[in-house]
Amino acid sequence: MANGNTSLRERLSEATDKLASSSFVESVLRPGSPFKKGYSDSPRNRSYVIMNNVLYHLHPVKVKRHGVKLSYTLCLGGLSFFLFILLTITGIFLMFYYAPTVENAYTDVAALSTSVAFGSLVRNMHRWGAHLMVLVVFLHMSRVFYHGAYKPPREFNWVVGVILLLLTLLLSFTGYLLPWDQLALWAVTVGTNMAGFVPVFGAQVKFALLAGAEVTAGTILRWYVLHVLFFPFIIVLFMAVHFWRVRKDGGISGPL
Amino acid sequence: MADIPEDLLRRSAEAKAKALGLPVEQVLAEMKGEAPPTPPEPAKAAPAPEPAKAAPAPEPAASEPVTEPEPVAPEAPAAPAPVAAPATAAADVDVDELLKKAAAAGGLPESLVKRSAEAKAKSLGVPVATILAEMAGEEAPAAAAAPSAAPAPAQSQPAPAPAPAAAAPAAAQEVAAPAAVAVEDKPAAPSSNGGSNGSANGAKAAMVSPRPVAPDANVPEGVRTQRLLTVVKARAIQQVKADPTDKVNTWPHLMIAEFTALLAMTAFVILLSVILQAPLLEQANFNATPNPSKAPWYFLGLQELLSYFDPQIAGVTVPTIIGLVGFMMIPYVDRNPSTKPSDRKFAIMLYTIFLTGSATLTIIGVLFRGEGFNFAYPWRDGIFFDDLKDWVNFE
Numbered sequence: 064m065a066n067g068n069t070s071l072r073e074r075l076s077e078a079t080d081k082l083a084s085s086s087f088v089e090s091v092l093r094p095g096s097p098f099k100k101g102y103s104d105s106p107r108n109r110s111y112v113i114m115n116n117v118l119y120h121l122h123p124v125k126v127k128r129h130g131v132k133l134s135y136t137l138c139l140g141g142l143s144f145f146l147f148i149l150l151t152i153t154g155i156f157l158m159f160y161y162a163p164t165v166e167n168a169y170t171d172v173a174a175l176s177t178s179v180a181f182g183s184l185v186r187n188m189h190r191w192g193a194h195l196m197v198l199v200v201f202l203h204m205s206r207v208f209y210h211g212a213y214k215p216p217r218e219f220n221w222v223v224g225v226i227l228l229l230l231t232l233l234l235s236f237t238g239y240l241l242p243w244d245q246l247a248l249w250a251v252t253v254g255t256n257m258a259g260f261v262p263v264f265g266a267q268v269k270f271a272l273l274a275g276a277e278v279t280a281g282t283i284l285r286w287y288v289l290h291v292l293f294f295p296f297i298i299v300l301f302m303a304v305h306f307w308r309v310r311k312d313g314g315i316s317g318p319l
Numbered sequence: 320m321a322d323i324p325e326d327l328l329r330r331s332a333e334a335k336a337k338a339l340g341l342p343v344e345q346v347l348a349e350m351k352g353e354a355p356p357t358p359p360e361p362a363k364a365a366p367a368p369e370p371a372k373a374a375p376a377p378e379p380a381a382s383e384p385v386t387e388p389e390p391v392a393p394e395a396p397a398a399p400a401p402v403a404a405p406a407t408a409a410a411d412v413d414v415d416e417l418l419k420k421a422a423a424a425g426g427l428p429e430s431l432v433k434r435s436a437e438a439k440a441k442s443l444g445v446p447v448a449t450i451l452a453e454m455a456g457e458e459a460p461a462a463a464a465a466p467s468a469a470p471a472p473a474q475s476q477p478a479p480a481p482a483p484a485a486a487a488p489a490a491a492q493e494v495a496a497p498a499a500v501a502v503e504d505k506p507a508a509p510s511s512n513g514g515s516n517g518s519a520n521g522a523k524a525a526m527v528s529p530r531p532v533a534p535d536a537n538v539p540e541g542v543r544t545q546r547l548l549t550v551v552k553a554r555a556i557q558q559v560k561a562d563p564t565d566k567v568n569t570w571p572h573l574m575i576a577e578f579t580a581l582l583a584m585t586a587f588v589i590l591l592s593v594i595l596q597a598p599l600l601e602q603a604n605f606n607a608t609p610n611p612s613k614a615p616w617y618f619l620g621l622q623e624l625l626s627y628f629d630p631q632i633a634g635v636t637v638p639t640i641i642g643l644v645g646f647m648m649i650p651y652v653d654r655n656p657s658t659k660p661s662d663r664k665f666a667i668m669l670y671t672i673f674l675t676g677s678a679t680l681t682i683i684g685v686l687f688r689g690e691g692f693n694f695a696y697p698w699r700d701g702i703f704f705d706d707l708k709d710w711v712n713f714e
């Protein structure tokens with residue numbers, strides 16, 4: 064050290080070693096973390112990785128072997144969840160450049176393609192990801208049905224699932240209006256007209272949805288808040304129940 | 320005996336040898352039926368406190384005395400049976416008597432005193448009566464148990480015998496009443512909160528003493544509090560069934576599969592987003608109604624239905640009643656417990672009809688509806704689907 068002849072590589076590995084054994088890193092990593100110094104692969108450590116990980120909230124230490132097979136769940140539930148995360152990330156990005164007003168909405172969205180770095184890509188990811196999520200959730204529901212995975216003790220999780228499907232559709236639909244182009248305006252008009260056919264309170268339902276008798280400036284703000292805050296919040300709550308019940312109901316259902 | 324694993328046999332022999340003060344090899348040989356049982360060395364058996372060395376012999380295993388030859392057995396003929404019987408009876412009475420006294424002295428329920436005395440006797444190798452006498456405060460155990468126990472080791476054997484015998488029903492009782500809460504009566508100031516917590520416990524167990532508790536002369540009624548010793552749940556809140564299942568570690572097996580799926584999906588979305596530009600038509604204009612006006616694709620099946628039926632039916636009754644409530648009710652309507660496809664032909668048929676039906680309606684809505692939402696051939700009239708505007712116009 065004194066002679067200053069240590070190579071860069073040596074100094075680097077020394078530094079990472081020092082970092083890995085520093086009390087700060089020690090405090091960050093729980094015992095058994097595979098990133099801790101001296102981690103070795105053993106059945107005990109494999110259990111520790113999950114037990115001492117925030118993912119323990121989602122996953123048990125061990126899962127049924129057939130549940131791991133991609134061909135059983137096709138990972139559709141996991142992908143639904145992951146698409147939701149992806150949509151949250153890209154959505155937060157979009158929120159920086161979007162104002163939910165009649166004057167700004169359309170130009171803000173148009174500007175994403177022209178004057179925001181990666182704006183077009185992120186917008187596309189958000190849009191296609193949303194369509195994909197509707198599709199994937201629907202496929203997930205179908206896979207659950209064909210496996211009969213809604214049968215006792217999983218009946219209630221199916222009910223939670225239907226609510227998740229509804230929320231997914233509502234999230235997608237409220238987002239549809241926000242670009243404030245002709246497609247948005249008229250698709251929403253057609254959609255809310257269908258809601259207007261609700262017997263007895265049809266008109267009231269439509270009025271509450273649109274903040275008026277038809278799509279107006281107030282509608283944008285209303286749907287924006289529903290889209291970026293209200294529905295995501297509700298869907299996260301239901302997802303928490305959904306995942307929790309998957310575990311409490313005995314993990315993934317059995318093979319056919 | 321033959322089907323007991325060697326290591327278990329050995330462990331048991333060691334315990335027995337220790338209790339009897341015999342060499343392990345000898346006990347082991349006896350257990351295997353290879354050697355004639357040897358009487359315990361007189362030196363060990365003779366002293367008064369020690370005769371109970373033999374006591375652990377009639378352990379729970381005593382239920383099959385034939386296969387477990389007791390070391391005492393060869394001596395038994397010497398000690399005439401009639402002698403042993405009254406001795407047992409006498410000891411029985413004495414133990415009961417002492418138990419009452421000990422319980423009263425300690426202010427504890429008899430059952431607990433008994434259990435504790437038995438455990439102590441077993442670990443010390445002394446007759447239960449001796450321990451009980453001590454507990455009762457009578458210094459000389461001789462008063463109760465000694466007359467018969469002291470003179471001959473052979474006669475001392477029966478004395479401890481009642482203890483395990485009595486323990487058996489006690490144990491049986493505990494097994495039969497799994498919901499019991501063992502409580503210990505303790506004279507204490509009413510303000511003591513040591514025990515009252517027990518009643519606040521949410522567990523479904525009843526606050527019962529397994530056996531009636533002798534009233535304590537020293538403590539006035541109402542000043543006794545109860546201390547919760549243990550709660551034995553009748554039934555767990557959750558059914559913890561540990562059926563042997565074929566399981567693998569989440570890390571790495573599941574995590575790797577998930578991570579791969581995650582990466583693949585991200586790659587797919589990014590690729591899609593690079594290739595396909597999301598549509599952005601002209602700014603919203605209330606005065607320019609596009610023709611046709613289409614809902615988002617996931618509602619196009621409904622819009623399609625709407626064009627066939629009265630809107631009251633298609634617009635509301637179909638999606639909300641059938642779509643939502645109906646779907647939520649599926650698990651409660653389909654009571655067929657089987658998940659085998661061959662047992663659920665009807666359910667699978669219905670769902671497949673639903674799937675193909677909605678797919679067909681959606682495809683018609685997307686591709687085969689043109690101006691005025693009239694039927695159109697995409698190859699003749701073009702595609703009216705703005706969601707994929709830049710894709711279908713991809714030239």
Ligand code: HEM
Nearest residue numbers: 136140141143144204207212220221224225227228315316
């Ligand atoms: C946002 C939407 C949803 C998310 C994020 C989601 C997520 C998940 C995940 C991660 C699983 C674990 C197993 C798997 O990956 O297949 C699961 C299982 C399950 N989901 Fe969903 N789900 C959603 C919607 C739905 C819907 C619409 C239904 C049905 C109507 C449903 C019903 C179920 C049931 C019954 C299970 C247990 C399946 C089994 O044990 O095999 N879920 N869900």
